[in-house]
Amino acid sequence: MYHDGVLTAPTLQAWDLCRSFGTGEMRTDVLREVSIDLYPGQLALLMGPSGSGKSTLLAVLSGLLHPDSGRVTALNHDLWSMSERQREDFRLKHCGFVFQGYNLFPALTARQQLEMVLRWGNGAPAAEARDRADRLLGMLGLSRKADLRPTQLSGGEKQRVAVGRALIKDPTFVFADEPTAALDWKHGEQVVELLRNAAHDAGATILVVAHDARMIPHADRVFHLDDGVLVEGAERPLPMFAAAADVPAYEAL
Amino acid sequence: MSYALATLWYERARFFPGVLAVAFSALLIALQCGLLLGLFSIVSIPIDESQAHIWIAHPEVPSVDLGRPIPEAWLSYIAMPEIERVEPCVEGFGYWDKPTGGMELCLVIGTRVGPDAFGPVRRLTAEHRALLAQPGAIVVDEGEFGRLGITKIGDTTEIVGKQVRVVGTVTGLRSLAGPYVFCSYETARTILRPPPDQATFLLARCHNPADARAVVERVNKYHRKIMAMTAEDFSFRSRWHWLTKTKAGIALGLAALLGLMVGAVVTYQTLRSATTASLKEYAVLRALGIPRWRMMLMVLSQSFWVGLAGIAVAIPLIHLLAIVGNIGAKVILPWWLWVGAMAVTMTVALLSGLLALRTLRHVEPVTLLR
Numbered sequence: 001m002y003h004d005g006v007l008t009a010p011t012l013q014a015w016d017l018c019r020s021f022g023t024g025e026m027r028t029d030v031l032r033e034v035s036i037d038l039y040p041g042q043l044a045l046l047m048g049p050s051g052s053g054k055s056t057l058l059a060v061l062s063g064l065l066h067p068d069s070g071r072v073t074a075l076n077h078d079l080w081s082m083s084e085r086q087r088e089d090f091r092l093k094h095c096g097f098v099f100q101g102y103n104l105f106p107a108l109t110a111r112q113q114l115e116m117v118l119r120w121g122n123g124a125p126a127a128e129a130r131d132r133a134d135r136l137l138g139m140l141g142l143s144r145k146a147d148l149r150p151t152q153l154s155g156g157e158k159q160r161v162a163v164g165r166a167l168i169k170d171p172t173f174v175f176a177d178e179p180t181a182a183l184d185w186k187h188g189e190q191v192v193e194l195l196r197n198a199a200h201d202a203g204a205t206i207l208v209v210a211h212d213a214r215m216i217p218h219a220d221r222v223f224h225l226d227d228g229v230l231v232e233g234a235e236r237p238l239p240m241f242a243a244a245a246d247v248p249a250y251e252a253l
Numbered sequence: 254m255s256y257a258l259a260t261l262w263y264e265r266a267r268f269f270p271g272v273l274a275v276a277f278s279a280l281l282i283a284l285q286c287g288l289l290l291g292l293f294s295i296v297s298i299p300i301d302e303s304q305a306h307i308w309i310a311h312p313e314v315p316s317v318d319l320g321r322p323i324p325e326a327w328l329s330y331i332a333m334p335e336i337e338r339v340e341p342c343v344e345g346f347g348y349w350d351k352p353t354g355g356m357e358l359c360l361v362i363g364t365r366v367g368p369d370a371f372g373p374v375r376r377l378t379a380e381h382r383a384l385l386a387q388p389g390a391i392v393v394d395e396g397e398f399g400r401l402g403i404t405k406i407g408d409t410t411e412i413v414g415k416q417v418r419v420v421g422t423v424t425g426l427r428s429l430a431g432p433y434v435f436c437s438y439e440t441a442r443t444i445l446r447p448p449p450d451q452a453t454f455l456l457a458r459c460h461n462p463a464d465a466r467a468v469v470e471r472v473n474k475y476h477r478k479i480m481a482m483t484a485e486d487f488s489f490r491s492r493w494h495w496l497t498k499t500k501a502g503i504a505l506g507l508a509a510l511l512g513l514m515v516g517a518v519v520t521y522q523t524l525r526s527a528t529t530a531s532l533k534e535y536a537v538l539r540a541l542g543i544p545r546w547r548m549m550l551m552v553l554s555q556s557f558w559v560g561l562a563g564i565a566v567a568i569p570l571i572h573l574l575a576i577v578g579n580i581g582a583k584v585i586l587p588w589w590l591w592v593g594a595m596a597v598t599m600t601v602a603l604l605s606g607l608l609a610l611r612t613l614r615h616v617e618p619v620t621l622l623r
């Protein structure tokens with residue numbers, strides 16, 4: 001269990017990230033000198049209005065999109081001075097992703113969606129991959145759905161499978177871009193809880209993009225991105241003091 | 254079960270056209286070639302129907318119907334312990350005087366006709382052989398009567414001016430070009446008048462047929478100016494000559510190629526659409542750092558399974574159509590043709606898979622972030 005996340009060193013740090021799209025008249029600066037530190041064992045929430053650059057920031061921090069300038073270090077590796085291959089390897093070893101869409105293979109069962117990551121990613125033997133998939137499906141409350149395909153699952157169940165796909169390799173980092181956008185509040189909350197457990201129980205560093213203010217109580221830290229400028233919004237106290245603390249209200253967008 | 258196979262089964266409606274196209278290619282190749290083989294098998298009847306294990310010919314003979322004179326003295330070259338006996342054979346084209354008027358080119362085949370001779374085609378009965386011992390006696394396929402302008406056994410006519418008499422008929426030995434005229438060695442010599450002491454082929458029989466190949470190799474090694482062949486080899490050589498000489502082979506080959514191309518295009522489309530439908534899922538895997546080659550392998554295994562399914566569909570269809578085809582024509586489907594057609598078809602399926610790999614270039618994890 002991680003109770004002292006803030007006291008340990010950050011696992012992910014970024015300095016002065018800039019990123020723009022387009023050129024000339026069409027140019028928009030999406031990230032303006034964004035700096036951020038993320039710690040293990042915490043779930044950080046990234047909020048902000050639509051088009052504010054949240055997805056762009058997540059992509060830059062997770063090694064999917066090259067920044068124009070600035071630096072990202074993850075586990076003390078300079079992410080953007082690595083070769084493409086090295087970055088891919090880094091993601092393979094350390095990163096899990098959840099996206100807004102479920103993006104599950106229609107032909108495969110819930111178990112296969114998870115297994116696949118271990119078998120293709122780590123070359124894990126079939127039996128081991130199956131065991132780990134079944135164990136995780138149990139933790140996600142999907143034991144009885146292991147043999148079902150996406151069409152036989154509800155939206156919430158599908159997104160939990162997608163979360164499972166991100167968590168199956170015990171990643172150091174999980175990046176989730178609006179994982180709850182397509183879900184009702186009850187199921188969205190479930191998904192965020194699962195991600196939070198991954199932070200608190202497994203010590204993962206988790207960054208979740210969301211725009212529903214009701215998520216705030218579930219987060220350890222909250223960042224707010226507006227027009228490419230990041231401010232640390234409503235910071236929650238450390239989990240051990242959580243019970244006593246007051247959660248500042250987040251202003252609706 | 255592999256993920257590729259699971260996908261193929263689950264999305265069978267999507268893959269079905271590809272499977273059909275592959276089956277169609279296999280069908281087309283197998284039947285086209287089968288028909289061609291059936292057609293040209295007629296050419297090698299004098300070899301396939303004879304009981305000789307080894308044929309000795311002039312080295313420039315491309316086909317059994319195009320023999321050239323060789324010295325009968327070459328007999329001594331194959332006097333080996335494995336050889337049981339050697340018989341000469343005279344063969345050549347001659348003009349047949351149709352009693353109804355006009356001429357017809359026929360292929361005269363003269364062999365020993367004694368009771369223990371092995372040169373004659375199997376369908377000549379003991380009775381035929383006895384009758385053929387008479388000078389000028391011949392046997393023809395009854396299906397050739399029209400072409401030869403005769404109507405019954407006992408009819409007489411002339412081949413290049415020599416009197417011949419039909420003493421019997423056989424069936425199933427019709428020819429592609431000139432009708433076959435079966436007769437004794439002596440009768441054939443009278444008609445064709447080869448130089449003295451020359452024959453067209455020397456036929457040999459081994460005590461053990463399995464020795465034929467070794468004997469042939471030994472003869473060819475020591476005697477460069479003569480050509481010894483096993484019956485199978487000469488049969489193949491004769492068919493091959495006709496296959497390449499006539500344009501029929503090319504025409505049918507082109508048709509088969511067209512079938513392959515149709516198969517390849519449809520299979521490619523199928524695989525491409527399946528891959529395009531899964532681009533987002535692949536993109537997630539790429540974000541998770543799973544190397545691209547895994548996805549390539551997935552597409553290729555899909556193409557493999559499409560190929561296999563297509564072949565599974567094709568096999569019963571080919572059997573069925575071969576039976577139907579055999580009513581009007583002869584379809585020959587040796588095992589190697591099956592294997593070849595299946596291999597070509599699978600290759601086409603895999604090539605379509607290789608082409609479909611280009612679709613994976615569109616896999617870009619960052620597109621999942623919106």
Ligand SMILES: Nc1ncnc2c1ncn2[C@@H]1O[C@H](COP(=O)(O)OP(=O)(O)O)[C@@H](O)[C@H]1O
Pocket residue numbers: 021022028030048049050051052053054055056057622623
């Ligand atoms: N590939 C791109 N090309 C051009 N503009 C882009 C691209 N990606 C994002 N943008 C623009 O950058 C801005 C921020 O996008 P994004 O990071 O997706 O915002 P958010 O996730 O906060 O809604 C938007 O105005 C969007 O139109």
Ligand SMILES: [Mg+2]
Pocket residue numbers: 054055056177178622623
């Ligand atoms: Mg977004």
